[in-house]
Amino acid sequence: MPAQIYAPFERFNFSNRNCFLTGSPLQSEEEKIQVFPQWLMSLYNLEDQPFKLLDESIATYKDLKIPCSAAANDEFLEPLENEIAAAFADGYEGVKALDELKLFQWTSKLLYGIIFNEIQSGIKMMHAQGEEFSISQAIIHKFSYLHLMLQSINLPIHFEEFKPFSLFLFKVDNKPEEFGYRDEINTQTFALRIKDFGLVICLQDNNANFGYHYKIYSQIKDDVLHPIQFEEFSGRVFYSNYLFNRLPEYNILPVGEDVYIEDMPLRGISSKPLFDEWINKTYGQVLENFWKNWGFLLLEIIKNPNEPMSFLFDADGNKVSRESISLPN
Structure with a gap:
């Protein structure tokens, strides 16, 4: 009998x-796990830091939780988190040695956890206004496949000779205390800059x-990159994934x-x-946002439009070598 795939978007559960x-019923509505794992929040004192949702409401990192059975957490998610x-x-060396699929699963779980919170927040807001919550079919399509692929954590799901994601990893000369995080849930793009990487x-571009x-x-x-160099490359990827015009x-x-x-x-x-x-x-405009730490303005960035x-x-x-860049880290 094939593995039972859970499809929350079919009934919008x-x-x-x-x-x-897994979709399994929980003992209590308090049976939850953190979206951002405790080990990561503790490392960077994130618990009470603000996290802005799409509806402009502000949560904290520790507020972001998702319902999860103790069995699924113990058997599948905790071992992944520990690894x-x-x-x-x-x-950098530890991350480079990781199985890329594990990084994909971990990032997918984190991003899907944010999506779950965004949807819950949207449903509550529309309900308070007496309106039905709606979401585009294209977004449902993307999120459904993300959740399907996320279940490769707990089910025998295999990717047939293709990679459902693009991954870029660099060594970066970061400040030890710096936590650089960015996501774009509509395009399912994620960037993390911590430690020396x-x-x-x-997440769903089939390596395009x-x-x-x-x-x-x-x-x-x-190369070892200056943080502004990493942010520049990140900006390129976030922008290109916005330009990516296929729904795999x-x-x-x-x-x-x-x-x-x-x-x-993909060509179809x-x-x-x-x-x-x-x-x-x-x-x-993307670069101006990614370079906020260094205060560059759009007019400077595109002084030469070409x-x-x-x-x-x-x-x-x-x-350009990292050593030749005289900006602060």
């Missing part, structure tokens, strides 16, 4: 009465963004007790390129 991962925590404790992951940025990534992936489709193939996920060709029947046109002014400011490459296309 986002109550606190069922486990977010990730141990790898992060070893910094930074990572960016696009990796191909899009491969030339630049291959030039800089073995998959075949779900049950075989015995296992479930195989097979990707459909469309002759359009996979990514919409790159517009430097829009990219400059060549936006860069700390990765000079005007001749040569790499």
Whole structure:
């Protein structure tokens, strides 16, 4: 008998009465786990730091929780958290040695936890206004597949000769106390910059963004980056994932007790390129946001509209070394 996949978006079940991962009924609505794991919050004193939701309401990191059965947490999620925590404790080398699928699962669980909280918040807000909560079919499509793939944590789900994500990992000269976190839930893009590393992951693009940025990534992936260089690369990836114009489709193939996920060709029947046109002014606005720590303004960034400011490459296309950058970290 094939594994029983839980599909919360079919009945739009986002109550606190069922486990977010398995759908199993819970003993109590208090049966929850933190979205941001306790080990990470403790490392950076995040518990009472503000976390802004899409409806502009402010929660704290410790407020963000998801309903989860004790059995699923003990058997599947805690072991994953322990493995990730141990790898992060070893910094860049520890993360580099991790199975990429584990990083994908951990990031997916975190981002899905935020999505779950956003949906709950949206339902409450619309209910208070006497209106029905609605969400676009494209977003439901993306979030449903994210949740399906998340269940590779607890079910024998296999990806058939494809990678459902793009992952970029760098060594970064960060301040020890710095916690650099950013997400974009609609495009399912995530960046984390802590310890001596930074990572960016696009959760459901079938490795398309990796191909899009491969030339630049291959030039800089073995260098130690200044934080502003990492933020520049992150900005590129967040923007390109916004330009990514496909909704990946998959075949779900049950075989015995296992479930195989097979990707459909991204090109499909469309002759359009996979990514919409790159517009430097829009990219400059992204960079202005990513470079807030250093105070660069859009007018400076796109002073030359054809060549936006860069700390990765000079005007001749040569790499800029971290040591030559005189900004504060």
